[in-house]
Amino acid sequence: MIRYALKCSGDHRFESWFQSAAAYDALAARGLVSCPVCGGSDVEKAIMAPRVATSEEAPPRPAERPLTGPAHPAEQMLKALREHLEKNSTYVGPRFAAEARAMHLGEREEGSIHGEATPEEARALIEEGVPVAPIPGLVRGKRN
Known part of the structure; x- marks a missing residue:
């Protein structure tokens, strides 16, 4: 590792x-x-310094934050937003653009949805006046 x-x-x-x-x-x-x-x-x-112990008596390292915890307050906010969306909206996957457009045109019942769209699909939705917002890191199964 x-x-x-x-x-x-x-x-x-x-x-x-x-x-x-x-x-x-x-x-x-x-x-x-x-x-x-x-x-x-x-x-x-990014540039990083290797951690090399010079002796068996090396001083203890300062406490580090766990890698599983957020490094920045923005991460905490994004995590809360993701959890809220996953709980309160329907995941439509790569059908997001079609579903959002159908909702906007009244061809589908309105509701909260989330999924994936290509940059071109998102741009087209915005140009058509469909209210959409990019949410970073919400794609299922694509997390570090």
Whole structure:
């Protein structure tokens, strides 16, 4: 296992564990490493100092935050938002654009939905006046 310090194109910094350096490279190449703050997949390794003990009597390291906890208050807010949406809306997956458009046109009963849309689909919905909002990191099964 290897832990990397990472940063996204929005300059959000976070850490994550990977099976190996090759595993990180493979996941990153497929766009499967995403920022927990903004959800962006333009992620790269950040500069980090290795931790090397110089003797068996090395002083104890300062307490670190657990990797499972949020690194930034924005992560806590996004987590709460995700939980609220998952509990109070219907997941429609990649059918999001079609479902939102049908709702807007009155062809489908109105309700809260969430899912995935390509940037082109989202842009088209916005141009058509369909009220949508991007929610970073809400995609099921695509979490670091």
